[in-house]
Amino acid sequence: MDKKIHLSEEEIPRFYYNIMADMPNKPLPPLHPGTRQPLTPDLLEPLFPKDLIMQEVSSERFIEIPKEVRQIYAQWRPTPMFRATGLEKLLDTPAKIYYKYEGLSPAGSHKPNTAVAQAFYNMVSGAKRITTETGAGQWGTALAYACQIFGLECEVYMVRVSYDHKPYRKVMMNTFGAQVYPSPSDRTEFGRKILAETPDSSGSLGIAISEAIERAVQDPHAHYALGSVLNHVLLHQTIIGQEAIVQMEKAGDMPDIIVAPFGGGSNFAGITFPFLHLNLTKGQNIRCVAVEPTSCPKLTRGEFRYDFGDTAGMTPLLPMYTLGHDFIPSPIHAGGLRYHGAGVLVSQLLKDGLIEAVSQRQERCFKAGMDFIKSEGIIPAPEATHAIATVIDEALKCKEEGVSKTILFNLCGHGYFDMGSYEAYLSGKLVDGEVSAEDIRASVASTDGLQPA
């Protein structure tokens, strides 16, 4: 039995897989924020290059990956898959556990898979700079890296609390040539409005998105980029799952259960969609489980309805599971999972019962992360520990029931910039935010006026 399941450079996927082609119920259309009518693609042109807009609305099953993009991927792809022999032994479980490791990319997570593609299409379109937001700093780092490759400027609005607590993430973006501003900032009308009301605002992803969009709309040479949620972002990530299928075949195995952490849905979609293709077209029955934090539970406690993707209400209205666009989750350490909404594709799949969702408490996740470090020797990103906690639950269930199942999970990033969070855990200072049903009801109700007639 091999620990590492290796692929060669020729096995980097040549196409992105578009699940839209195989969905039994297509997602509802995004709506214009002003008119509440279905959005026409041309309205997105101030924000995105045409190639990406076409991918956003495409229902073509396979979309070719440009050779320039595949060449860059080759620096760290195909990514390894490992059999978690150490963790299996620690748990004394009959389950077989595998993980796909995306932490070997230059930015340390799965995010460069889409950042490189987005920067490439922006370069082709003639854009000079890209604006974006970042929460924990993973996405900003990935986009800064990708922009530098294709000679684009990168302007990042970083959520204030992360900017203050993760100074080295900011420096990392600077080394890749990006300009990084704490959000809310005084560089945008929306940022100045927030600062006037709340001078010491710690910011949120929704606020930072509003700022980055405002800048892109005002600058004819700038476009905007998002690191999750949108269809084209999820599309680019499907190279993870395509590689994983080949690796599982090489291992002579196939997963019964696939687990991934869930922020906006991109790494979850990346690993599961190619396997869902097998469920939807080849009669397979693989369970796909998204894991979110109990402090930001849009999939398990939110509602499926139209909502904005940002706080200011500048994005189109998206049909998705949401906690309401002004929901501000408690500042947990898995910053990448603190988003109020979820991708339209994954939302529709959840609504149709084709995928599952569970939530995990932060402290439990760090404990699972420590078990993983002890047995496998890799320090996972706090986001990824959510998947590990659920993998452990499933593996222990196998032990209890005396059945062997094959479990695959996405180790979507390393945690080397998250020592502050591990320190908080190790010194017993970690607190878990509770969200009351009343708070959720109130913040979801803020979208009441946004529903189509």
Ligand SMILES: *Cc1c(COP(=O)(O)O)cnc(C)c1O
């Ligand atoms: C951004 C990020 C996430 C959450 O975003 P998704 O789009 O849901 O994948 C999770 N883990 C890591 C390491 C991230 O960088």
